[in-house]
Amino acid sequence: MKNFKWIYTAGVILLAVLLTLTVAALILALLGANVLDTFWVIFCYPFTTFKNLSGVINIMTPLTIVGVGICVAYRSGIMNIGGEGQMVMGILCALLYSLSVESASLPVTLLVGILGGALWGLFPGILKSRFGVSELLSTVMFNYIAAQLYAYCLRVPLLDPAVAGGVGDPQTEKLAEGLWLPRINDLLDGLPKGTRFHTGIFVAIALAVIVYLFMWKTPAGFKMRAAGASERAARYGGISVDKYLVLAMCISGACCGLAGTVEILGVHHRGIGNCTGGYGFSGIVVALFGGLHPLGVIPAAFFFAVISYGCSALQINKIPVPSNMIDVLLGLVILVIVATKLIIANPYWMDRAQRKFTALFGRKEA
Amino acid sequence: MKKIVFLLAALLMLALSCAAVADSISMAVIYPDTVDDKGWCQSMDNAIKKAIADGYEIDYTPVESVAAADAPNTLDQLAENYDLILVHAATYTAATIEIAAEYPDQIFALGTSDKLLGENIFTYMPMSEETGYINGIIAGMTTKVNKVGIVGSTDGGDSYRYVRGFIKALQETNPDAEYMLSWTGSYSDTVGAGQIGQTFIDAGCDVLVGPAQQAIGALRIVDAADGPVWIGQTTSQLTDFPGCVLAAADYDYSAVVKGVIDRMAEGKTGNECIPLNYNNGGFIYTFSENAELLPEDVKAAAQAAIDNLTAAPNTVDYNSIVLE
Numbered sequence: 001m002k003n004f005k006w007i008y009t010a011g012v013i014l015l016a017v018l019l020t021l022t023v024a025a026l027i028l029a030l031l032g033a034n035v036l037d038t039f040w041v042i043f044c045y046p047f048t049t050f051k052n053l054s055g056v057i058n059i060m061t062p063l064t065i066v067g068v069g070i071c072v073a074y075r076s077g078i079m080n081i082g083g084e085g086q087m088v089m090g091i092l093c094a095l096l097y098s099l100s101v102e103s104a105s106l107p108v109t110l111l112v113g114i115l116g117g118a119l120w121g122l123f124p125g126i127l128k129s130r131f132g133v134s135e136l137l138s139t140v141m142f143n144y145i146a147a148q149l150y151a152y153c154l155r156v157p158l159l160d161p162a163v164a165g166g167v168g169d170p171q172t173e174k175l176a177e178g179l180w181l182p183r184i185n186d187l188l189d190g191l192p193k194g195t196r197f198h199t200g201i202f203v204a205i206a207l208a209v210i211v212y213l214f215m216w217k218t219p220a221g222f223k224m225r226a227a228g229a230s231e232r233a234a235r236y237g238g239i240s241v242d243k244y245l246v247l248a249m250c251i252s253g254a255c256c257g258l259a260g261t262v263e264i265l266g267v268h269h270r271g272i273g274n275c276t277g278g279y280g281f282s283g284i285v286v287a288l289f290g291g292l293h294p295l296g297v298i299p300a301a302f303f304f305a306v307i308s309y310g311c312s313a314l315q316i317n318k319i320p321v322p323s324n325m326i327d328v329l330l331g332l333v334i335l336v337i338v339a340t341k342l343i344i345a346n347p348y349w350m351d352r353a354q355r356k357f358t359a360l361f362g363r364k365e366a
Numbered sequence: 367m368k369k370i371v372f373l374l375a376a377l378l379m380l381a382l383s384c385a386a387v388a389d390s391i392s393m394a395v396i397y398p399d400t401v402d403d404k405g406w407c408q409s410m411d412n413a414i415k416k417a418i419a420d421g422y423e424i425d426y427t428p429v430e431s432v433a434a435a436d437a438p439n440t441l442d443q444l445a446e447n448y449d450l451i452l453v454h455a456a457t458y459t460a461a462t463i464e465i466a467a468e469y470p471d472q473i474f475a476l477g478t479s480d481k482l483l484g485e486n487i488f489t490y491m492p493m494s495e496e497t498g499y500i501n502g503i504i505a506g507m508t509t510k511v512n513k514v515g516i517v518g519s520t521d522g523g524d525s526y527r528y529v530r531g532f533i534k535a536l537q538e539t540n541p542d543a544e545y546m547l548s549w550t551g552s553y554s555d556t557v558g559a560g561q562i563g564q565t566f567i568d569a570g571c572d573v574l575v576g577p578a579q580q581a582i583g584a585l586r587i588v589d590a591a592d593g594p595v596w597i598g599q600t601t602s603q604l605t606d607f608p609g610c611v612l613a614a615a616d617y618d619y620s621a622v623v624k625g626v627i628d629r630m631a632e633g634k635t636g637n638e639c640i641p642l643n644y645n646n647g648g649f650i651y652t653f654s655e656n657a658e659l660l661p662e663d664v665k666a667a668a669q670a671a672i673d674n675l676t677a678a679p680n681t682v683d684y685n686s687i688v689l690e
Contacts, residue, residue, distance in 0.1 A: 273457060
């Protein structure tokens, strides 16, 4: 049956959507919220004004960059759970440079952030390739180290003198305006007020394209993917798997470091506590949803940003859903999306479904 | 004549109804946690509901669990849609200042901060050195082994003031008393607070205190230890742990909520810090009824100090304390 793949895909998606809507509607009904209003806010409200769309793009930017980095690692056969720590180290290095060097410039600050993230990816890469240390363990531990190091720097060497003496929250001084990523409002006239998204989105899209070209159109990228697809076969083919594994972690870390730096230079304009926003972790889900493909990450990140923005707007729109349950809904949607993606991609399940379908509805494929 | 009186009465009613509408204020409040967190956020939520019960017409929209990284986006969404945006965590300070500059006609209130942050930003600050001072008096008078443990959260904001106010009173009341101090580094790390509390008890401390919602972790350890006692801060912990809590201070932010709304009614838009202290009813102090736990002379000394601070606020020189 030539069209079975389409029927199977559409059927799985339809079932997943129905399942999600039913479970979510049940939860919402139990909470006493209007189901249709809630869905409208989550899925449609982000598109109602340019200001809202601007917020979506600001969430999408770091998600895209981290997602691309995660793709590189996964495609090369190593699981990078350390995106959060690599983001933090990128931020920390960018802050150290931009706050201590008077002639700091935007491109160099971005580069320093990239190097900070790459360095934090390098160590788990070496530990894995040389000593066989599980990257799951090492990257998580490196997350802790980065978080505590950042917290210390924020409270002691980089502390803004304005909040020294116990009042306020630990933060750094504001970065010089020349280091900020320009906002679209600054570049184009006539945009509505509240258009806060910045040029980081172009950095993110350009990065996705560059990484795609590198991974799919260059010999080094091919070798990295080959090492990820089958380590033994790659070794047999003469590929230095260990070298490409370390390189993959460096590139992955560099992307995460860039994501953190872009977030600081585009949104916060200074170092603050918890400024990664958990993008280092949610970027993993984005990468999986994007099919572990750098270009697939772009729409995946956009979709996640829409849902994330919509969920955060529920209380603002007076939808009576407690914030804990908003996280439950968000988690449910993400879980179903990722599960659906995996079910569709699984040839064994599709084959089983096809056999049952054929047995039920008629003639076999010649 | 009757027509004129009727017309005047109608106009008066119309004016009154208009005034009532004008008095109604739409207010969004950004919280770092949920409003049922038994601590920081709940105290503000309770205060707003209390202000509403006291006759303030507030159309209240809580926005819970906003991460620091999401604060600019959230504030941007709220701006120009509410009369007042109350930002209830110092962690949002940078974002508030930035968004407030972009929306000069939008009024913000930010806590905790004692700084003047802009023409359209009110700030509010619990003068927690006052509650720390009262707790320090009780600790100094009740410790039998002269060892007191302080389970700190982070050395910033009102915790900074609380810890120093506590130590000042402890040293004034009982110069022989030693204190042990350790920080969890978080306002919400109850597990870390429990570990520190256990360490202090093992080291021989018989009186423990701690600021912020993280302290509940240490309080549970004290309650289970059967011997050491606790002096509360931030929430009324007396009712939950009556067997070991000598006294507890509660924040009543309605003084802040009412203060901001009253100032807005006067036409003010910000650039002013509203304190929370005993003088304006911002702190409510409750003693244990158990006389064996809290002797009358200790209670009397603490009450006298509260009376003094009520009459003369802002007199605890907490900055004179240098931590060991």
